[in-house]
Structure formats: structure tokens, C-alpha cells
Amino acid sequence: MSLNNDVSEVVRHATHTPWVAENLWLLYRHDVDTYRHSCRVGIRSVELGILDGVEKQTYALLAVCGLLHDIGKTSVPSKYLNKNGPLTPDEQEVMDRHPLRGFMLLKSDHRVPPEVLRSVVSHHTWQRRRYPDNVPALAGISREIAQIVALADSYDALTSERAYKKALPHEKAIDILRAQYTGEPRLLERAERLEPLVKMH
Ligand SMILES: [Fe+2]
Numbered sequence: 001m002s003l004n005n006d007v008s009e010v011v012r013h014a015t016h017t018p019w020v021a022e023n024l025w026l027l028y029r030h031d032v033d034t035y036r037h038s039c040r041v042g043i044r045s046v047e048l049g050i051l052d053g054v055e056k057q058t059y060a061l062l063a064v065c066g067l068l069h070d071i072g073k074t075s076v077p078s079k080y081l082n083k084n085g086p087l088t089p090d091e092q093e094v095m096d097r098h099p100l101r102g103f104m105l106l107k108s109d110h111r112v113p114p115e116v117l118r119s120v121v122s123h124h125t126w127q128r129r130r131y132p133d134n135v136p137a138l139a140g141i142s143r144e145i146a147q148i149v150a151l152a153d154s155y156d157a158l159t160s161e162r163a164y165k166k167a168l169p170h171e172k173a174i175d176i177l178r179a180q181y182t183g184e185p186r187l188l189e190r191a192e193r194l195e196p197l198v199k200m201h
């Protein structure tokens with residue numbers, strides 16, 4: 001499987017799962033930029049998973065975990081999501097709640113795999129901010145996929161242009177992650193091999 005085209009196909013297929021499509025539609029309607037970021041994180045999660053040697057049957061799950069990791073941002077006003085400047089403490093508090101809000105949104109839907117819940121609730125945990133990773137409902141669920149999604153998320157946040165920031169080149173993003181990333185070092189080595197994405201519209 002080539003990184004880029006074939007991975008995009010895995011992600012496109014994942015978006016056709018009805019419950020995934022329903023949630024992506026919510027995200028799209030709420031904030032298009034976050035939706036686009038989520039699509040890229042779906043792709044990067046599968047790429048990192050392949051580079052890390054995960055089994056082929058896990059690709060689709062990785063795609064879904066990446067696609068929906070930020071579903072909790074539907075509870076954050078888009079003016080905060082796209083603010084061109086630092087958030088106030090109150091705004092930051094609302095922003096910081098998005099992993100838990102996403103978890104609350106999906107947890108009672110029996111169609112949602114537990115790996116998705118873990119990816120949603122813990123994708124910022126390595127940044128050591130006020131994010132929970134010890135939700136009782138997730139005891140026993142592997143952190144492996146969530147760790148991949150978390151790194152895919154941070155890599156995309158650095159290498160993509162957003163309303164409030166320019167995109168960094170791959171090498172600069174890796175330098176920053178080398179200095180700041182507190183997660184699984186092996187995954188950071190995998191991220192070093194990521195290549196630019198074909199531009200999405
Ligand atoms: Fe997030």
C-alpha cells in the first residue's frame with residue numbers, strides 16, 4: 001500500500017459508514033476547518049499505523065479514530081476555534097473540555113468502538129494539559145491506536161495552515177515534536193517518514 005493515494009481510499013471508505021458520516025456532517029456544519037483537519041488526521045493516523053506495522057484489518061478503525069478525534073469541538077464556538085490570537089482563560093477552559101465533550105457525545109452510541117472513545121478522550125493527554133485519560137468506561141481498552149491518533153493530530157496541527165497560523169514544513173514540525181513530544185518515542189520515528197499530503201479541497 002502506498003502512503004497517500006491508497007490511504008486516502010481507506011479513509012474515504014470509512015467516511016461512508018453511516019454513524020461516522022453522521023458525526024462528520026455535524027463537524028462539517030459546525031466548522032469546516034476542523035472538519036478538514038479531521039480528514040487529514042484520519043489519513044495521517046492510517047499512514048502512521050502502516051509505518052508502525054499495525055495489521056491491515058486495523059486500518060479502517062484507525063481512519064475512524066482519526067476522523068472523529070475532535071468531534072467534541074462541535075461544542076466549542078467556531079469563533080474560539082478560529083480566533084486569531086490567544087484565547088482568554090474562559091475560552092481556553094471551553095476549548096480544553098472538547099475531548100471530554102466528544103467522549104460524552106459518543107459514549108452512549110452502541111455503534112462506536114471503544115478505541116474511538118479512547119482516541120477522542122485522550123488525544124491531548126501527552127501534552128500534559130488538563131485532559132483525562134482514566135475514564136472508567138475505557139479500562140482495558142488498548143492505548144495503542146489513541147497514541148497514533150494523538151501524534152497524527154499534533155503533526156497535522158503543525159504542518160497545516162489554519163485561520164490563525166501558517167503551516168510549518170515537515171522538518172520544522174519534527175524538530176518541534178522532538179523537543180516537546182512526551183508520548184511513545186517509536187511513533188515519533190515513524191512520523192519522521194511522513195510525506196506531504198496531496199492538497200485537499
Ligand atoms: Fe483536539
Ligand SMILES: [Fe+2]
Pocket residue numbers: 037041069070153
Ligand atoms: Fe485535532
